[in-house]
Amino acid sequence: MFELDETQQLMQDAVRAWCERELVPAVPALETGKQLPYELLRALMTDLGLAEALVGPAERRAIKLEGGVENEPDSGESSDSGPGLGGDPMLASVLLKEICRVSPGLGMVLIASVGCGTAIQAAGGAKAIRDYAIPIFRAEKIGAWALTEPGAGSDAFGSMRTAAKPDGDGFVLNGQKTFISNAPYADIFAIYARVASGDGAGAVRAFVAERGMSGLETGPPMRKMGLHDSPTGEIFLNDCRVPAENLIGRLEAKRAADSSSTLDTLNLERTVMPAMCLGIIERCVEESVRYAVEREQFGRPIADFQGIAFKLARMELALENARNLVFKLAWAQQRGKLDARLASLAKLYCAEQAVAVSLDAIQIHGGAGYTADLPLEKLMRDAKVFEIGGGTNEIQLQTIARAITSRR
Ligand SMILES: Cc1cc2nc3c(=O)[nH]c(=O)nc-3n(C[C@H](O)[C@H](O)[C@H](O)COP(=O)(O)OP(=O)(O)OC[C@H]3O[C@@H](n4cnc5c(N)ncnc54)[C@H](O)[C@@H]3O)c2cc1C
Known part of the structure; x- marks a missing residue:
């Protein structure tokens, strides 16, 4: 899986x-x-x-x-x-x-x-x-x-x-x-x-x-x-x-x-958007690891500095979690087990991490990350929409909270 x-x-x-x-x-x-x-x-x-x-x-x-x-x-x-x-x-x-x-x-x-x-x-x-x-x-x-x-x-x-x-x-x-x-x-x-x-x-x-x-x-x-x-x-x-x-x-x-077809399409948005965010996260992590290993300051690769290394570690954690959520969504969809809670969890987490990881990627790249010569500033601007479209973060939180409290 x-x-x-x-x-x-x-x-x-x-x-x-x-x-x-x-x-x-x-x-x-x-x-x-x-x-x-x-x-x-x-x-x-x-x-x-x-x-x-x-x-x-x-x-x-x-x-x-x-x-x-x-x-x-x-x-x-x-x-x-x-x-x-x-x-x-x-x-x-x-x-x-x-x-x-x-x-x-x-x-x-x-x-x-x-x-x-x-x-x-x-x-x-x-x-x-x-x-x-x-x-x-x-x-x-x-x-x-x-x-x-x-x-x-x-x-x-x-x-x-x-x-x-x-x-x-x-x-x-x-x-x-x-x-x-x-x-x-x-x-x-x-x-x-x-x-x-x-x-x-x-x-x-x-x-x-x-x-x-x-x-x-x-x-x-x-x-x-x-x-x-x-x-x-x-x-x-x-x-x-x-x-x-x-x-x-x-x-x-x-x-x-x-309204089932509307809800199908909304759920569809919520199930495809995590994979879209995963693409942003994956690319940002790859670019950042490569750069941090190659770029030297103070006579050492910047990956040797704890401030950068810990950032990379957290980005890797976000990538792993986002990937697992995307796999789980696909697994649930295939077995007819998709529910609003899971779709919203995945959409919320992946959207938040796409924004956070793309900002960290820019930071790791310093001035180069801020330029349009690299893909990172574009990915960061693009990532933000996933916290809004297909239901905002706040609406996803509401959906998750409703789903877990209504079980009791
Ligand atoms: C680039 C882009 C493409 C889009 N494409 C489409 C499309 O193809 N088709 C389509 O139909 N729509 C599309 N949308 C619209 C998108 O789905 C809406 O923008 C989104 O649902 C939020 O609605 P809103 O912008 O009116 O914000 P509002 O609903 O006005 O929300 C404003 C703020 O209030 C918060 N808020 C609202 N209600 C609550 C609440 N109950 N509790 C807590 N906070 C709350 C929101 O989270 C948000 O932070 C697109 C949007 C963008 C930016």
């Missing part, structure tokens, strides 16, 4: 080689906005077999639904697969870890797009899966997953204002979304909205909208502290009409059950 098997090791080697060849040379242009990440996303998904692995289960689900199986969330393959390469969460973790050693932004672009497709696959009808999820998984279209609003962040469900009004054989969406990864360039949007009237009134549902639909506009990419290689933006909905088949899930289902 604590080692990669042969397939996972091969995957790691293949992704690392792909990143060295395709991604590393592109980082400066991505970082300055001279290049968008989407051609690289397409190449990544096709070159590494991710597209093929995701399309298979989606096709099978569409065929099942076309054969008359009721349109309800598919308990196994759909919700757990995500960017899971045909349902192996450890392979997904390895893939994301490797990408995020170089570009956490490209990792975010990938999970936002695939997360949109996954939400559609988990609870959408056959037509929505064929029209929207499969083109996303084939990397022909870019997806965005839109829950957060200007007034609804941590309390995304309770404070949601975006409304979906039933109108003939469809729905009319009005509202605004913000901080949405891929929004400025996405083709397909999974938009969460509160049903305004009729069946399911008051409940939150996802609706698929497409760029080009009347009443849907997106803002320019936001200027951010980090993740410069992951465009983030707003979505404006003004009387945007979507057909009935673009409703993801069912209207009449009760709130807790019907």
Whole structure:
């Protein structure tokens, strides 16, 4: 359980080689906005077999639904697969870890797009899966997953204002979304909205909208502290009409059950983000050990000084713990044992350590660490987002505390 098997090791080697060849040379242009990440996303998904692995289960689900199986969330393959390469969460973790050693932004672009497709696959009808999820998984279209609003962040469900009004054989969406990864360039949007009237009134549902639909506009990419290689933006909905088949899930289902695809996607975020943080931690530890052994001051390698040696030891401890949590998450996912407590523990710990370890890595590198010539300052700026997106640290703490106290 604590080692990669042969397939996972091969995957790691293949992704690392792909990143060295395709991604590393592109980082400066991505970082300055001279290049968008989407051609690289397409190449990544096709070159590494991710597209093929995701399309298979989606096709099978569409065929099942076309054969008359009721349109309800598919308990196994759909919700757990995500960017899971045909349902192996450890392979997904390895893939994301490797990408995020170089570009956490490209990792975010990938999970936002695939997360949109996954939400559609988990609870959408056959037509929505064929029209929207499969083109996303084939990397022909870019997806965005839109829950957060200007007034609804941590309390995304309770404070949601975006409304979906039933109108003939469809729905009319009005509202605004913000901080949405891929929004400025996405083709397909999974938009969460509160049903305004009729069946399911008051409940939150996802609706698929497409760029080009009347009443849907997106803002320019936001200027951010980090993740410069992951465009983030707003979505404006003004009387945007979507057909009935673009409703993801069912209207009449009760709130807790019907939001399962949303919760699947949130859990998915919480299960993939630890692996993304692990990539940052691993790279920072490797760079720091190498530098501390090579760099000499006062006639000795700086690794000989206790102040640096103890820092390295603590970074190694964080790496070991983060790796174990990522392995445990994958193990739990594969056996249907994933729960909110474990997902939040892993997300919280790995995000905190990605920030702490990247700051220590800069400190160990001194002035060189502060420059953009090394990857460390970028990794540190990028790491911070994991303490905010997918549920802030405070929300993870709340989730963990609730889970352990409700047992008593
Ligand atoms: C780069 C980036 C990409 C993103 N991508 C997406 C995306 O693709 N799709 C999407 O839907 N969203 C996305 N988000 C939004 C992200 O999920 C939210 O920013 C996050 O959930 C926090 O919401 P908020 O920013 O409104 O902060 P708020 O909820 O306003 O929180 C502000 C502060 O108050 C604290 N706080 C709030 N409630 C409590 C509480 N009960 N107890 C203790 N403290 C509390 C928070 O922890 C935080 O420190 C993205 C954000 C960023 C920065």
